[in-house]
Amino acid sequence: MSNVVILVGSVRKNGNTARLAHSFAEGAAKNNNVEIVSVADYNVNPCIGCNSCFTREGNQCFQDDDMVQIYEKLRNADIVVIASPVYFYGISAKLKAIVDRLHTPMRTTFRIRKLGLLLVGAAELANLFDPIIMQYQMVLDFFRLESIGTILVRGIKDIGDIKGSSALKEAYELGTSI
Numbered sequence: 533m534s535n536v537v538i539l540v541g542s543v544r545k546n547g548n549t550a551r552l553a554h555s556f557a558e559g560a561a562k563n564n565n566v567e568i569v570s571v572a573d574y575n576v577n578p579c580i581g582c583n584s585c586f587t588r589e590g591n592q593c594f595q596d597d598d599m600v601q602i603y604e605k606l607r608n609a610d611i612v613v614i615a616s617p618v619y620f621y622g623i624s625a626k627l628k629a630i631v632d633r634l635h636t637p638m639r640t641t642f643r644i645r646k647l648g649l650l651l652v653g654a655a656e657l658a659n660l661f662d663p664i665i666m667q668y669q670m671v672l673d674f675f676r677l678e679s680i681g682t683i684l685v686r687g688i689k690d691i692g693d694i695k696g697s698s699a700l701k702e703a704y705e706l707g708t709s710i
């Protein structure tokens with residue numbers, strides 16, 4: 533049994549990304565402890581690149597914001613799943629702020645071994661997810677992590693569009709596979 537944290541990058545709590553993440557969580561919860569962390573519930577400032585976390589005890593960030601609560605949730609995570617809407621061919625800015633703030637603890641204190649990726653975008657472009665997949669692959673390589681898999685959903689724009697999509701079942705099944 534692993535501890536799984538799903539970081540959901542849309543502020544739309546009823547949105548497509550959240551629904552996809554919930555399907556994955558339902559499957560994953562069969563054999564794991566699963567927690568969903570939505571950017572809608574936290575205010576996290578961007579990393580300012582001061583690098584003071586390198587030398588501070590416990591490698592803690594000096595910023596006293598909601599990231600403190602997210603660090604606690606990730607401290608014992610074995611698997612982290614990134615779930616995001618495509619925003620300008622990247623992940624959402626609120627989620628990127630959280631990811632950037634993980635840079636030092638990923639290398640020092642966390643024990644995360646595996647990542648997963650769930651993405652939703654409005655366009656039908658074949659290469660829609662390529663920039664994010666490239667980043668994902670580089671992060672896997674840099675931190676020597678294993679991928680549990682990816683679910684990429686095109687042509688999904690308005691709230692509710694993902695309802696009835698086969699991607700929800702695929703996400704559930706990916707969840708059951710871990």
Ligand SMILES: Cc1cc2nc3c(=O)[nH]c(=O)nc-3n(C[C@H](O)[C@H](O)[C@H](O)COP(=O)(O)O)c2cc1C
Binds near residue numbers: 620654690
């Ligand atoms: C600021 C912004 C930027 C977006 N950029 C893209 C994009 O580059 N490509 C794309 O296919 N969809 C883009 N979209 C559409 C969203 O990815 C799409 O509506 C998605 O279903 C939203 O997910 P949500 O319901 O979880 O919020 C963008 C939406 C917003 C609000």
